[in-house]
Amino acid sequence: MKYSxxxxxxxxxxxxxxxxxxxxxxxxxxxxQYVIGDxxxxxxxxxxxxxxxxxxxxxxxxxxxxxxxxxxIPEEAERELYSPKLAIALFWAFLVTGVLTILGYLFISYAKxxxxxxxxxxxxxxxxxxxxxxxxxxxxxxxxxxxxxNLLMTVLQGRKTAINTVFLTGFIGLAALFLFAFYxxxxxxxxxxxxxxxxxxxxxxxxxxxxxxxxxxxxxxxxGVDRDVVEKWLYLIxxxxxxxxxxxxxxxxxxxxxxxxxxxWGSLFSAFEPIPFFLMILFAFYMVNHRRHQHPNQVATLxxxxxxxxxxxxxxxxxxxxxxxxxxxxxHGTQVTAAHGHLSFYGAYAMIVLxxxxxxxPKLQGRExxxxxxxxxxxxxxxxxxVSMVFITLFLTAAGIVQVYxxxxxxxxxxxxxxxxxxxxxxxxxxxAALIFTIGVVVYLISFFVDKKERVTT
Amino acid sequence: MAEIVTKSMAKGLYYxxxxxxxxxxxxxxxxxxxxxxxxxxxxxxxxxxxxAGKLVWEKYDCIGCHTLIGEGAYFxxxxxxxxxxxxxxxxxxxxQGQPTHVTGRRQMxxxxxxxxxxxxxxxxxxxxxxxxxxxxxxxxxx
Ligand code: HEC
Ligand code: HEM
Ligand code: HEM
Ligand SMILES: [Fe+2]
Numbered sequence: 346m347k348y349s350x351x352x353x354x355x356x357x358x359x360x361x362x363x364x365x366x367x368x369x370x371x372x373x374x375x376x377x378q379y380v381i382g383d384x385x386x387x388x389x390x391x392x393x394x395x396x397x398x399x400x401x402x403x404x405x406x407x408x409x410x411x412x413x414x415x416x417x418i419p420e421e422a423e424r425e426l427y428s429p430k431l432a433i434a435l436f437w438a439f440l441v442t443g444v445l446t447i448l449g450y451l452f453i454s455y456a457k458x459x460x461x462x463x464x465x466x467x468x469x470x471x472x473x474x475x476x477x478x479x480x481x482x483x484x485x486x487x488x489x490x491x492x493x494x495n496l497l498m499t500v501l502q503g504r505k506t507a508i509n510t511v512f513l514t515g516f517i518g519l520a521a522l523f524l525f526a527f528y529x530x531x532x533x534x535x536x537x538x539x540x541x542x543x544x545x546x547x548x549x550x551x552x553x554x555x556x557x558x559x560x561x562x563x564x565x566x567x568x569g570v571d572r573d574v575v576e577k578w579l580y581l582i583x584x585x586x587x588x589x590x591x592x593x594x595x596x597x598x599x600x601x602x603x604x605x606x607x608x609x610w611g612s613l614f615s616a617f618e619p620i621p622f623f624l625m626i627l628f629a630f631y632m633v634n635h636r637r638h639q640h641p642n643q644v645a646t647l648x649x650x651x652x653x654x655x656x657x658x659x660x661x662x663x664x665x666x667x668x669x670x671x672x673x674x675x676x677h678g679t680q681v682t683a684a685h686g687h688l689s690f691y692g693a694y695a696m697i698v699l700x701x702x703x704x705x706x707p708k709l710q711g712r713e714x715x716x717x718x719x720x721x722x723x724x725x726x727x728x729x730x731x732v733s734m735v736f737i738t739l740f741l742t743a744a745g746i747v748q749v750y751x752x753x754x755x756x757x758x759x760x761x762x763x764x765x766x767x768x769x770x771x772x773x774x775x776x777x778a779a780l781i782f783t784i785g786v787v788v789y790l791i792s793f794f795v796d797k798k799e800r801v802t803t
Numbered sequence: 804m805a806e807i808v809t810k811s812m813a814k815g816l817y818y819x820x821x822x823x824x825x826x827x828x829x830x831x832x833x834x835x836x837x838x839x840x841x842x843x844x845x846x847x848x849x850x851x852x853x854x855a856g857k858l859v860w861e862k863y864d865c866i867g868c869h870t871l872i873g874e875g876a877y878f879x880x881x882x883x884x885x886x887x888x889x890x891x892x893x894x895x896x897x898x899q900g901q902p903t904h905v906t907g908r909r910q911m912x913x914x915x916x917x918x919x920x921x922x923x924x925x926x927x928x929x930x931x932x933x934x935x936x937x938x939x940x941x942x943x944x945x
Contacts (some may be wrong), residue, residue, distance in 0.1 A: 379878065382909030387902065390912050391878050392867020455864045456914070464862065471861025473875050507814070529861075531854040533931055534844040537874065538836070577810040584817035591821070591828045600939035601872050604839040608937070610831065674939060678873030678881065758944040761880040762909070 346708050348419040350426035355709045356436050357412030358702045362790070364405035364443070365695070369779075369786055371398040376776040380769050389451075396476045397450055402690065403474065404443045409698030410555055411439075411492055414512060416705045417562045418496050422503025427495050435491045442484035446477055468529055472536070474544060475526045482526055489520045507576035508558050508565075511583055515554030522546050534602030541597045548689070549590040549618060549660075556697050557583045560625060560652065563704050567646050569637035578628040582621045589617035596668045600677060608670035615668045619661030622653075622693075629653040642707065642714035644723045648700035651731055655692030663688050663738065675753050680768075681745030688738040696731075706793075715796070722792040729785030736778035744771035843935040856927025859920045868911065870945075872936060879909065881945025886932040888943045891925040898924075 462478035595611025
């Protein structure tokens with residue numbers, strides 16, 4: 346750690362990990378509700394478990410991004426953070442807002458929560474991923490704006506690199522697009538149209554800038570290759586991401602009301618969206634093979650390469666699988682979608698945050714890398730989580746393909762619920778893989794407590 | 804390959820390319836929003852009941868279990884076309900009759916909707932089923 350203010354990253358990383366654990370608990374519950382439909386009913390209806398699962402996901406990823414920023418921006422800008430106090434204050438504000446909101450979901454009915462938070466006066470709730478009460482959404486805006494201010498001040502008074510400018514551009518874009526969460530037209534078609542400006546332009550736009558910048562930073566640190574080369578690759582990755590991803594939003598406009606020409610624009614542009622993910626693989630392996638030094642943090646290198654490969658599979662391959670209009674006509678809103686949602690979110694955003702934590706956490710504790718034993722433990726968790734997530738994806742894809750054949754691509758379509766019964770076996774297998782994933786999470790937690798005394802320092 | 808593309812070329816691609824496609828996207832958006840969608844969403848029928856029905860839909864988080872025109876959760880039947888599949892009376896009776904309490908079967912909660920909320924909701928689902936969706940879903944089962 347070069348600057349003492351980088352230490353504010355630590356609570357952000359710890360909160361991210363804690364919320365990740367919570368996310369998995371609710372995932373397991375839903376996985377069971379898929380096959381034992383009345384499990385925990387009526388105490389925890391499926392929709393509540395789902396929104397807790399997905400909201401925890403978004404919040405822990407945001408915590409991870411922010412922690413990453415507090416770590417890498419001072420180092421890139423070559424100066425202390427503008428205000429560590431503000432960073433800590435915002436940490437608590439974000440955590441308290443998040444936890445109160447989750448408790449609200451769990452302990453009062455959703456309709457009641459909408460009522461007491463005044464949703465009737467400015468309706469924004471009840472839309473997928475944007476379920477938060479208005480005050481929570483406003484809290485998020487305040488936290489993100491304070492965060493951006495703090496980092497902008499740091500960078501403006503310090504060194505400007507491709508890594509910190511791309512990172513900040515991504516975050517400013519994230520904040521700007523989130524404003525569409527406050528816009529909820531009465532007209533469902535327009536509502537859906539702009540809803541995707543938050544969801545798609547986040548994961549296939551602004552977040553990719555953050556992903557690319559974090560990826561470039563860790564690569565630079567682990568391999569010691571020339572900064573100019575790293576920054577060139579970063580520009581190529583984020584450039585191709587935006588050039589394909591912005592109009593690639595059209596892959597969501599096929600069937601929800603916009604005109605048919607989006608079937609062409611959306612299919613064509615989104616077909617190029619795998620390119621940045623593919624470039625990331627080339628970049629990572631090329632840099633690791635041409636590294637200038639052998640960094641003692643081997644497990645961080647594993648996470649880094651893993652992120653490149655898994656994000657390409659989850660976003661690139663599984664995204665492409667369903668992105669062409671003639672295919673999407675059948676797979677839209679099926680288990681195939683869920684398969685892609687899982688592998689892409691895990692492979693890209695969960696893994697890049699875990700990469701950053703793996704690299705930065707030892708540094709924040711004053712050592713270059715963890716002991717060999719701790720690293721091996723963490724590697725086990727890497728493989729357990731990653732391989733089981735691949736299986737979760739494969740089982741959901743199988744479920745989705747059968748679903749499409751029985752319910753849609755046939756002259757004798759069966760009703761939804763009948764089809765669900767027929768594919769239950771895949772859901773059982775998904776739950777099995779999810780248990781392995783959970784073991785991976787436990788091993789991950791354990792890795793932080795292995796060999797506390799023996800430390801590698803260089 | 805390192806030499807073919809320089810850092811400043813890559814930087815130019817990032818800034819120039821992104822800006823160009825943002826502008827194209829805004830142009831397409833303008834066309835879609837102000838010229839195309841108005842001819843496809845039958846907004847003339849967007850009466851107060853439909854608007855109120857959408858709020859009911861949101862207040863009870865139906866999207867957390869169901870899809871609506873293919874978006875939402877995949878745990879329960881598609882509802883974008885449920886008006887065509889089942890009709891308004893069935894939908895009202897169904898919602899009032901929940902939960903089924905069939906052991907092991909997926910459950911929909913009793914949401915205690917008022918008569919007015921039920922009527923608005925049905926108007927909203929009717930309106931949604933009449934959006935021009937390019938013939939999606941492929942058949943009535945959703
Ligand atoms: C906790 C999950 C959940 C929530 C929330 C939920 N539903 Fe359902 N719904 C289901 C399930 C599961 C079924 C299928 C049950 C069955 O077939 O036994 C269903 C079935 C239906 C059906 C019958 C569909 C058909 O094709 O027969 C309608 C209509 C419906 N729901 C409307 C709604 C509306 C409107 C809301 C919001 C006010 C809502 N649901 C909220 C779980 C839910
Ligand atoms: C890391 C990047 C990505 C993430 C995190 C991601 C995540 C998601 C999620 C969560 C959904 C479901 C949205 C919903 O609930 O309705 C979705 C849908 C979709 N994604 Fe991605 N995605 C990524 C990249 C891609 C790419 C690169 C492509 C195309 C090549 C793609 C194509 C699609 C398509 C076509 C859908 C709609 C599926 C449907 O019609 O049901 N995605 N994505
Ligand atoms: C390991 C155990 C997990 C299980 C059993 C699980 C299960 C589920 C279930 C049942 C849903 C709801 C699907 C539906 O709408 O019907 C869901 C949604 C989702 N989960 Fe998970 N999940 C797990 C882990 C994860 C992880 C690790 C991530 C990402 C890092 C993740 C990301 C998501 C996303 C993005 C959605 C929304 C998908 C969409 O809208 O298409 N889940 N999960
Ligand atoms: Fe998308």
